[in-house]
Amino acid sequence: MVTIEANNRVLEANEGETVLSALRRHGISVPTLCHMSDLFPSGACRMCVVEVEGMRSLVPSCAYPVANGMKIQTHSPRAIRARKTIVELLLANHPDDCLYCVRNGSCQLQDLSENLGVRERRYTGGRSLHDLDVSSPSLVRDPEKCILCGKCVRVCEEVQSVSAIDFIGRGSHTKIGTAFDGGLNVSSCINCGQCVVVCPTGALREQSHIKQVLDALSNPKLHVVVQHAPAISVSLGEEFGLKPGIDVAGKMVAAFRRLGFDRVFDTSFSADLTIMEEASELVHRVKNGGVLPMMTSCSPGWIKFVEHFYPDMLPHLSTCKSPQQMMGALVKHMYAERQGLDPKSVFLVSVMPCIAKKFEAQRPEMGTHGIPDVDAVLTTRELARIIRMRGLDLGGFEPEVADDPFGERTTAGKIFGASGGVMEAAVRTAYHMLTGEELAELEVKAVRGLEGVKEARLNVGGLEVGVAVVNGLGNARKLIEAIRAGRSDLHFIEVMTCPGGCIGGGGQPLGASRDNIRARMLGLYRIDGDESVRVSHKNPMVQRLYAEYLGEPLGERSHHLLHTHYTHRDVLL
Template sequence: MTKTDFLTVDGRDVPIEGERNLLEVIRKAGIDIPTFCYHSDLSVYGACRLCLVDVEGRGIVASCSTIPAPGMVVKTKTEEIREIRKISVELLLANHDQSCPTCPKSASCQLQDLARRLGIEKVRFKSTHKPKEVDRTSPSIVHDPNKCALCGDCVRACHEIQGIGAIDFAGRGSGSAVVPAFGKNLNQVECVYCGLCSSVCPTGALTPKSEVDDVWKALDNPKKKVVAQIAPAVRVALGEHFGMEPGTITTGQIAAALKIMGFNQVYDTSFAADLTVIEEATEFLQRKTKGEKLPQFTSCCPSWVKFAEQYYPELLQNISSCRSPQQMFGSLAKDMLPEKLEVDVRDLVIVSIMPCTAKKFEAKQAKFQANGIPDVDHVITTQELGRMIEESGLSFKQLEPESLDMPFGFKTGAGVIFGASGGVTEAVLRYAVEKIGGKKLDSVEFKAVRGEAGVREATVSVAGVDVRLAVVHGLANARRVAEQVKAKECTYDLIEVMTCPGGCIGGAGQPIARDRADAKRLRAKGLYATDKMLEFHKSQENHMVAECYAKHLGNVGGEKAHHLLHTGYRSRKRIRETELDLLNGANAKKLKVDVCVGTSCMVRGSQQLLHQLIRYLEEHGLQNDIDIKATFCFERCGRGPTISVGDTVIEKCTFEKACKALDKELEKMKISQQA
């Protein structure tokens, strides 16, 4: 046995057991040192100065960035340290919009909590706070810079975990702020609405956008029939809002609460997840048989889809065309329920209860509307549901569980485990392996795809066929895998991507847990426990789904199923309104030429093309007849370089092609002018 080293914290010996820093050792010892900018899954930043401790011989140091050493003598609450902490919090409060009672983070705000813990009764400093505009443009997230403590957690989360960097620090010193590029709004930049920023934000600077008022309004309207769908991950987390352990299964209480609040029907998104499994697995088996468009990426996570649309247009064909369970539910419900519930489709309101902020964005996309009516009307998060229950005055723990409504309340375990990273893959396997193998599975558990690592790989052999799987969570990991796919450095068949660490159970709409890793583990455990408790574990065993196909959808992957359950993707600009005017011809009538210089066109030589074009124009004295712009995306990245000459868009453009088009269009223009 190796000898354990110890250090002393406030007079007590504490073993050093591989902790990365002193802070973790101290917390292990049961002393909750306050921090703002420390997150165990992000890099150490060292800015909040709250975790200062006194180390004998070294003086006052930040424990987050101090490596624990044997024999260290650490004091965590000397008079000096308490004074510095108090001053730090007072300094923050002096530059803070102290409208705390009306802040969405009020209950879970760390700044408020800290002020209380440190007994700050008065801020001795003058307020230096200057009001700034609140950004409510994003469908998912509200950014209120007036409450920002500049701890940078959001910046690091977006950059390190999601590999995006949609927000960053700008300015310097007291002029520093966390903003999207060029101070634009969140809806104008590459934000994928995952909300991770809001879940790590210690204050109310970044919060999920609430749709609670809209839902109440619908519930209050007697003409409307309001129907709920509950996502799998919600049932194992909502209890935390009411002081229950993470992972406690509260499906019955949620149903009861929703019914009391006035919901007409309460259904389960897991039903739609079972549908997704069947459609997606069928699609996968087709691709696998034909050996085309592999690997297949999952499509349940809207942040991942937006991410791919922005950064990997060439991989869009690899993404499953299946809608996410939320949207499958929506389109099916809007199609089937008006008849069943005897209500006009315009008066049927579908409310999703999701662990996710991006689902709000997903539901608002035009492609998920039929005749101008959205398939899903409102999306509220687990947190928002918690608040609605509180507002209703219900004591959640005491509610008598109720069962969900049929048919969309029926699900198998496969549809439930969707909520954890690896769940979609396991559910698809339970279907596909039976399909390929042609015989019933004895054991339904594929433990190889479960776990917490950011990228997990597994190979499942069925009837001599190897199915190579990858399970990825966090978009920075997804980016790495996508690069490998692009470079053909891997041979996966199926890749599951979830944006949030841990999958949907770690979603940004979930209650904020003090110990995140622990909460995620327990919630996942709750989902797998639900799977075990349920009668059926494979989507193909969901007889309600089977009935739905038989009576309503027709064949799996058939025409109606395709219309209601599938979708398409398009490449997207990352950032709006940034075009470079390069040439403004002097003539009244001019030909417009746009050259894309976005990443994938750049890689394909658009810069070179632009050079040649400019030289061509100069040589031929055409400067006055042309307007040239360098633009950032034609959203046809797969076939770049893309340019447009007049109204013609040319893909895979070469210099020769461009000149030809140019001459042709100029000729046309001349003729029309003469006429």
């Protein structure tokens, strides 16, 4: 330990840590634009400069190590002047577009401008003009609002190992773009939205489906159905001032009804269904010498990643559609049929923590005769915007329950929202399929938590099964390379594209720290601990669905509606 002094307070710091890290641990706030807590500092934006006694220049606190006896002033007039000048220079090349901007009210550049008292445009000159990139089904890039902090480039390369975007051009012509400066739709972008989550401004945003949803809700000829993913109910509350992890499922269902949806279904129901199909597929592969390790298929960013970078591994992917798309197929087929509705008149909206789900819903495999199974996908943030737009008070609603026949879930379907949840739910049901009995200890602790890679050897009904749970595609890439190099002790691998799983998805409320994501995860496990039906095969509505409509897991109807295939995609380098 070393001792430093900051703003006349004596503090203890860890030898080797940066000044910024020590200050933040002691609750002293220093603004940053480019800093990413889990990655090596880039020192690009210089917003975090502080004054250190005895040094002639200001130092970037994110990249400067502490030293014993160091005396720091974080908000000296000189440090504040430097920060204000940086913001003024950024604004000189920025559109005055706040009133029309999706980040109005949640923009770090706007906040800094306010906090530093920027009240006039001190620097003027030619602004860089760029076109919007609206080519992606999942996100929109607005390079004119980009401040070149580089966070999107870093998360894409260092966390996801995709490198779909980078700095291109030189000097004042520098911008962020794709290979050959094409649209994101022709790049290797896997639509994860992690760049949107880290962007401090409105330069990156989801491709909004709000207008389509509002139009559908006001069209009397349409029967509008909504489904909500497992991870939404423990994060939506953050948009309304609640702490992360507080479950607002019942209030959210009430809000959906006030918004005018005709039916409310729970994607955790189709997560239970996914488990029935996926656990059956795993047992079938293990017993019949099928391709192993089997890899989960519910995360569409991960699927596109394999399609681009590891097409030789496509046979390892489970053929199960994701819970979103299983629900879509059931709504547009069985539900429409039983309600006497033309599938064209049924409009299905998904609320997802993920922007890759917008891409997934548009895949040609995910529909019949050109009619998509899912018509529009809202992120958690977009749902919150609609609730606010309609003046609804989420906190004031009495909780309500979702509708039959797809509104009932088990907690196994609910924990899908956290990294390790699919694995845990699948193990619970695979054990039952192999033994006819229930696991004595349902909680598979080895696969819980936020670590990027978790591995375990499990005894599932006499079968020794090697399992791995991975989140973040940089981690997935390392595991795939090991398998390609001959690693053969794994039978089942869960991969989630986003750090922490869907709770950390690209469509979730912005500004979440790792502690916030942990709180969302604990919220899901609290639900699992509190309720009594904790295995997918005991979901009474899933049992009824098989008895009355599907037949059996992996049966002909399931194969037709609930399973899919994948595509080899080229990568532009």
